[in-house]
Amino acid sequence: MTDERPRPLAELRAEIDTIDRELVALLERRAKVVTEVGEHKRGSGGPIYAPHREAEVLQRAIDEAARVGGTMPPRTVEAVFREIMSGSFALERALRIGYLGPRGSFSHQAAVAQFGSSVAYEELRAIEAVFVEVRRGRVDYGLVPIENSTGGSIRETLDAFAEHGPHLSIYAEVVMRIRHTLHGCCEPSQVRRIHSKPEAFAQCRRFLAEQYPQAELVPAASTSAAVIHVRERAEAGELGDAAVASTLAGTLYGVPALFEGIEDRPNNLTRFMVLAREAAQPSGEDKTSLSFTIQDGSGTLVDVLSCFASEGVNLSHIDKRPSGLENWTYSFFVDALAHREDANLQRALERARPHCRALTVLGSYPRSRRIL
Numbered sequence: 409m410t411d412e413r414p415r416p417l418a419e420l421r422a423e424i425d426t427i428d429r430e431l432v433a434l435l436e437r438r439a440k441v442v443t444e445v446g447e448h449k450r451g452s453g454g455p456i457y458a459p460h461r462e463a464e465v466l467q468r469a470i471d472e473a474a475r476v477g478g479t480m481p482p483r484t485v486e487a488v489f490r491e492i493m494s495g496s497f498a499l500e501r502a503l504r505i506g507y508l509g510p511r512g513s514f515s516h517q518a519a520v521a522q523f524g525s526s527v528a529y530e531e532l533r534a535i536e537a538v539f540v541e542v543r544r545g546r547v548d549y550g551l552v553p554i555e556n557s558t559g560g561s562i563r564e565t566l567d568a569f570a571e572h573g574p575h576l577s578i579y580a581e582v583v584m585r586i587r588h589t590l591h592g593c594c595e596p597s598q599v600r601r602i603h604s605k606p607e608a609f610a611q612c613r614r615f616l617a618e619q620y621p622q623a624e625l626v627p628a629a630s631t632s633a634a635v636i637h638v639r640e641r642a643e644a645g646e647l648g649d650a651a652v653a654s655t656l657a658g659t660l661y662g663v664p665a666l667f668e669g670i671e672d673r674p675n676n677l678t679r680f681m682v683l684a685r686e687a688a689q690p691s692g693e694d695k696t697s698l699s700f701t702i703q704d705g706s707g708t709l710v711d712v713l714s715c716f717a718s719e720g721v722n723l724s725h726i727d728k729r730p731s732g733l734e735n736w737t738y739s740f741f742v743d744a745l746a747h748r749e750d751a752n753l754q755r756a757l758e759r760a761r762p763h764c765r766a767l768t769v770l771g772s773y774p775r776s777r778r779i780l
């Protein structure tokens with residue numbers, strides 16, 4: 409090139425304006441097609457949110473962006489398309505998503521990252537309330553944390569699955585990176601009590617032990633509830649309280665950040681489940697979550713697990729909780745890398761049933777390929 413100078417700003421902006429007009433025209437065209445899809449769904453009573461289709465749309469957009477130039481990072485392409493699809497829901501039918509609140513919780517952030525800003529959100533007081541509100545039909549979908557890469561499983565969620573699992577379906581999974589911040593209205597050296605959800609303490613164990621070996625750790629219903637509590641205590645003139653929560657929660661409730669990035673492991677991920685009243689369709693790359701309790705006496709865990717092995721079904725996760733029946737009997741939670749409609753998983757389930765007291769398929773859903 410002979411002339412390396414950038415084009416004049418006015419010319420560049422005029423070009424952007426032209427492109428934007430074309431983009432808006434394309435979005436309008438897309439929205440009209442989405443409205444027709446909505447008519448189909450209303451006709452058949454089918455679900456509005458189709459995670460298998462979303463996974464396909466996102467992957468195609470990311471691949472296409474890389475093919476045509478790769479200037480936009482995949483994360484940006486993904487965020488733009490998630491918002492476009494969020495707008496699609498609103499065109500098909502207003503959707504309501506329930507999560508463990510108040511606003512600013514990690515569940516809230518994961519819900520917004522997944523469903524975008526064109527849907528309505530309902531903040532709920534407890535994880536179990538999310539299950540209850542989905543069952544009652546007060547919300548269309550609910551989002552609950554199930555496990556964290558540092559702290560392990562979220563007991564409240566597993567226990568709620570044991571109770572509500574047979575009446576609901578896991579519809580999608582969402583994986584999000586979690587960064588914790590210590591928020592307080594005092595100096596870092598004045599902190600005497602730290603409030604948060606116990607899982608958040610577990611993810612920041614080393615930081616808390618090193619920096620605050622004497623502080624009292626006070627459990628809260630959620631990380632954002634902990635920040636609100638710290639705010640209220642400060643307003644009442646009580647200093648010395650701090651909360652472990654998201655940066656967003658501190659901003660929303662006006663509690664300053666004392667330390668950021670206090671999680672023990674940088675790659676701290678939480679896996680969330682989207683709950684629905686209906687089952688998700690196969691995507692070609694699915695997981696199935698199951699829970700079972702073992703038959704008394706003859707049945708053993710290995711009998712059940714070997715049914716999956718002999719049918720060539722890989723298991724990616726196993727967890728256990730007290731069954732709530734007799735002492736020392738357990739509910740196991742397993743993820744199988746297959747869809748419930750796959751013949752090998754169906755055969756494995758048939759073989760496993762006689763070894764179980766109860767076996768529930770909690771849902772088949774597209775495997776999450778990305779970290780939000």
Ligand SMILES: C=C(O[C@@H]1C=C(C(=O)O)C=C[C@H]1O)C(=O)O
Pocket residue numbers: 442445456457458459461462465492493496497500
């Ligand atoms: C348009 C649809 O409905 C929703 C919106 C989508 C979109 O905007 O591309 C994709 C999947 C669905 O969650 C569809 O099912 O195709």
